[in-house]
Amino acid sequence: MFMRMLWQSLQNRKGRVAVAVMAVAMGAAMVFALGSLSLDMNDKIGKELRDYGANIVLVPPAGHSANLAADPSFSDEALKALDNSSAAPYIVGIAPYLYGIAEIGSQKVVVAGTDFDKVRKISPWWKVQGQWAVAGTAQSIIGGKAAAVLNLKVGSSYTVQYKGNLQTLTVAGIVTTGGPEDNQIFVGLPIAQSLLGRTGRTGQLSQVQISAQAGKQPLADIAADIEKSIPYVKVKVIKQIAQAEGQMLGKIEWLMILVTIIILGASAIAVMSTMTTTVLERTKEIGLMKAIGAETGSIGKLFWTEALSIALLGGVVGSVIGFAVAQLIGKSVFQTTISFRPFVLPVSLLVSAMVTLLASYIPVRAATSVIPATTLRGD
């Protein structure tokens, strides 16, 4: 009989129940969407942030310069050591660099040897006019400012010299980054090593830029692991980016929590308003039930169960909507799908139930406080 009364009561007030369910669903959708996004955020937003450059750099330690006191450098064995280090699973991209100051005509210019494919991966913001240089050829990419000073254009040929070594190059593309790259010339690493005379067993690299995934493991721990594997380099964490990543993830999480709290508050107000109206509408019913023998607890049980039914229905509907919203945000903001995390569903239902029951407290109290003689009077 209890279930029949509950069902008929809900059925009889479809409109109000629908409003309450939608209010709860709105809150549950936010909890589910933001919960899913939050759990995926370390991976997805972390990746976005890593797109703004390397967060770890390998440089020669102070005083370690092999036989090249003027241009500190280290062996390219470091790259293999990186692959074998315990930090390898967290490394998502590396770009080796060898720097030297060469001359084009009478103009001194920084020549940077690198691996173009790897640079493209960890520095996707580089704007290259023309083409990226092809590895293994004499193509180069020249910084925008350097190109202007040297009067070079895409397709131009020029000769660069370093201590008597000459290398003729062509301009495949002109790069603009807004940083020091705008003043540099980029060539394939073997060409730079040959030009700068660094083909021996040591001194082939000046720097290795590393993009590491810091979500699951602190960046400092990853850096320590690398330093342990490659003792002849100094590992520097680029703090600005690491801190920015951590701070931004933290701020976004807080923003999400705040938005969720505000929406849950709005849901609670909507539920409370709907439940209050329902109780007011049903005052005579409640009075009658008490008159025929219902105790306060029986009235409370009926209304609490109604509230819980609304919470669970709203929670389920909201979770479905929330998952769809998460996908929409994932696709439009991170260009990726958001994983279904089964753990979020019970959390969403639990939060819906808690908010609904909390919002129903005052209306249910009002329902249980109905005085039958007062409500049945005035006929």
Added chain:
Amino acid sequence: MQDIIIAKDLIKSYDGTQNVLDGLNFAIRPGEWTNIMGPSGSGKTTLLNIVSGLDKPSAGSIMISGVNISNFSENELARFRRENLGLVFQQYHLLPFLTALENVMVAQHFHSVVDEQGAREVLAKVGLSHRLTHRPGHMSGGEQQRVCIARALVNRPKIILADEPTGNLDQKNSKIVLDIFRELHADGHTIVMVTHAEEIGKMGDRLLQLLDGQVIADVCNSDGRSGEAQYCKAVNG
């Protein structure tokens, strides 16, 4: 025989200054049909509410079946009502979203366990076997009042308290409802009925007339059945 309802020095005031009931004393014997009459504001419904435990007296006491319910808590009163009393209202007060059968079963639900067959039987007793699945909105006033009576009877209370049960009914339906009350009286139920209609007032064993919260007349009906008339005489000396 012990009185089933005893009101002693009953006072009720809502605002603390004016007494709606002003020191009422009366006693009702088991099986007696007592009608309460009086002009509007004389305290009839207030008295019935206090007897039914829907309201509490400001002073004095009300004993039902030997139990003083004056100081009962709300839940104690609810338990007492469902065990001992059947309430019939002028406005029927049926739950609009439930069928006639379900409205009767609700009273069983709050009492103890639901017995659908028992609910069907009591509805048959008031002549509504053919309206079991109808909702109040699809029934006439007379039918709704009979559902209300069936709901009052389903838990087999000894006492039926009725507040103008025919107040909203036409003559034909009033007769049907009053016939049911006659049967209940004949079955031994104690009936306390508030009414405005003089012809109904004469119908029971006894008539209490109220004015300004006081009993101004307590008369035994001459046409009452001999047994009940004796009770009346005994009470009034």
